[in-house]
Amino acid sequence: MFPNLSDEQRRFVQTVRDLAQREFRPRANQYMDGTFPWENMRALAELGVLGMAVPEEYGGLGLSVLDTALVLEEIAKVCYVTAMAVLGEVGVQTRIIATYAPEPIKQRILPAVCSGDCLLAICMTEPDAGTDVANYRTNVDHVGNALRLNGVKTLISRADEAGMFVVFTRVDKQQGRAGIGCVLVEKGTPGFSVTGKFHTMGGENLHEIRFEDCELPPENLVLREDGFRKLLSAFNTQRCLNPSISLGLAEGALEEAVKYAKERRAFGRAIAEFQGMRWKLAEMYRDIEASRSILYRACASADPFPDPLLAAAAKVTVNEMALRVTSEAIQVHGGYGFTDEFPVSRFYRGARYGTLGGGTTETLRDLIGKRVLAGVDPTDGIFGLGAF
Template identity: 60%
Template sequence: MKLELSPEQQQLVDTVRKVRQREIAPRALQSIGGEFPHDNIKALASVGVMGMAIPERFGGSDASILDTVLALEEIAKSCYITAEAVIGEIGVQSRIISTYAPEHLQAKYLPRIASGEGVLSICMTEPDAGTDVASFRTNSRIEGHEVVINGAKTLISRAQLADVLIVFTRVNGIAGAAGIGCVLVPGGTPGLQAKATYRTMGGDHLCDVTFDECRVPLDHLILQQDSMKTLINAFNAQRCLNSAMCLGMAEGALEESIRYLRDRKAFGQRIGDFQGLRWKAADMYIEIEAARGLLYRAAASADPFPDPLITAAAKTYCNEMAIRVTNTAVQIHGGYGFTDEFAVSRLYRGARFGSLGGGTTETLRNYVGRHLVDYVDLASGVGVH
C-alpha cells in the first residue's frame, strides 16, 4: 500500500499553497471582522478550487472528496474564515444541487459557484433541534405547482448573502425522519428573512432565518419525504471537509510553533532547545499524522460519498485533535499566543467550531459505538478489509 500523493495531487496542494501564502495569509487578521472573504474566494476560484464539487459541464472539475480535502486542508492553515467560506460552497451544498436538483437549476447556480461569484447557504439547525433532524418543525406543503415553506432556522452561515438556500424541511407535515426532505429557496424570495444575529468566537457571523409563506416552484423540492438516509449519506462528505479544516488549522498551528521555537530566545538559547517544548512539538506532530491517516482513508472511501463509520471516527479524532494542538500552540507562544496578531490565537478559536458543526463528537461517538457493539462481525474482526 503506497501512502503518498500522486503528482497531480501534489501539484494541487502546491497551487493552493501559493494562493494561500500570496493572497489569504496577508489578509487573515482582517478576516476576523466577519466580512465574507470575497477576494480570497475569487483568488481560489481562479485556480479551480471553487469548482471542485461541480460537474465539468458547469465549469467545475468534479474532483474527488480526497482532492477536495487536500485543498481545504491547505487553505485552513492560514485562515479559518476563508476555509469556512469555501466549505460552504464546495461542500454538501454544491453536491446536493449537482446530484439531486433538476438540470436547469444546476445550470442556474453551479457556474456562479465555480467562478467564485455565487454564495450558497445550507439551513439545518432550528431553535429547538440541531443534531435531532427528525424533530425539525420547518414545513413545506405542496400546493399545486408550488411549495410553500414556513418555519425558522438558526445559527446559519451566509444566509444573508446566499443566491440560494438549501433547506432541510418537513414535507406536508409528515412526522419523524420519514417526513424530511430538501427544498431550494432563492435568496430574496418573498417571506424569507435572514439576519446576521450571532458573532462567533471564530470571527464569522451566523444568521437567524425565517420562512413565512415562502413560495417556490415545485421543482425546487429536490428531495421529498423519506429522504433522510439520502441526505445523511451526502452529509458524510461535509464531515470529511470539516475534518480537513481541523487538520489544516492544526498543521498551521504547528508550523507557527516551529517558527516561534526557532526564533524566540530565553535564558540565552532558543526555547526550542528546551526538552519540555520539544516534546510539545513532537506530540503535536504525532497527533496530526494520526488524524491525517484517519481522514485520508475516510475521504478515499467515497463512492460517491464516504463510508459513514470511518468518517465518524475521523471527524471525532480530527475535531478533538485540533483543539488540543492549537491549545498547545497558544501555550508555546506564551502571552503573544493570546493576541489576535499571532495566528495561533485565531486558529485556536477556529478549531473550536469543528466538534460542533456537521454532527457533534458526542453523536458520532455514539454512532461508532453502536456500530461496533451491534454490527461488527468478530469472525473477520475490526481491521482493514
C-alpha cells in the first residue's frame, strides 16, 4: 500500500492522532474567536511535532514532507486552527531557515522552534501585491554594513505570537522577480509593529504588520543571489502541506456525516438507509481517496522540495475536493449542519482557506497549463511514469 511507511512512522502518526482525538477535539470550538491554541501547541512540542522540519543536529526530528503532511492531516481532522498554527512551524519558513540561514541563526532559532518558544511567521502578501509577487514594494536598503527594511505586509498568520518573521522583500534595485529575496526580522526590532487585525471565517486572526526603517544585521539577509527561484522552490512544500490540512478537514467531515447518517431518522428509518444518502457518502469517500493519492505522491517527490507540477496539481485537486466534501457533509446534516451545534460547519469554513493560501487555484491552474504545454510532446505524448 502506498505510502510505504515504516513502523516508526506509523507509530508517530498514530500518537499524534490519539492526542488530537483525545485532547484537541473537545476544545476545538474554543479557538473560533481568534484565541491561539497554546495548550495544543505545547502538547505537540512535547511530542516533537514542532521540530518535524528541523534537522536533527538542531534538536528536531528532520522528517520528510510526507511525514509532515500525514501529521497535519490528523490534526486538521479535529481542529483547523491548530493545524494552521502548526503549519507555521513545520512549513516553508522553517525549511528556508534550515536550508539557507547562516549557522549562528540556525543554532539560535531552530532549537527554539522545536520547543515552541519561537513561532515563525511568513510574510509575503502586501496590501497591493498578493498573487502579483513581482510588484512587492517592501524594500531593503543596504546602509553601510547594515540593512534597513521598509514596507507593509498583510493577512499574516500568527503575527501576534511569532518571535521571528521570514519576510519576502525586494533586496536590490533589480525590477520584478529578479530583485526579490528574503530577510529575517525578530519581534521587538525597533520600527516593527502590528498595525491591523482581521478575524477570519476559519477562526484564526490574521494581521497587518509594518516595517519602518527596521535596522537588521547583515546575516539576516538569508537569500539574495537567485533568491526568488530558491524561495519558489521551497514554497512547493507549502503547496503540499496546505492541502494536507484540506484532506484532514474532508476526512473529519466525512466521519461526522457517517455518524449523523446512522443516528438521524426520517420516514421511520436511519437516513443512511436511503440510497440518496449512501451515494452521497460514497462520492465523498471516492473524492477523498482519489485526492489523497496525488497528494501523497507530490509529497513523496520532495528532494528536498516537492516537484512543482505535482505539487500544484495536488493542491488544486485536494483543495477543491475539500470544498465539495465539507459542503456535502453539511447537506447530510440537513439544517442542523448550518448551525454551530455540529463540527461540520467548522470544517467547511476551514476548507474555504485552501484555495486561497499557498498559491490561489487560478494561478496554479495557469502554472499547470504552461507546464503541460511545454512538457507534452505532440508526437510521443505522455510517458506513463508520472510528472514529465
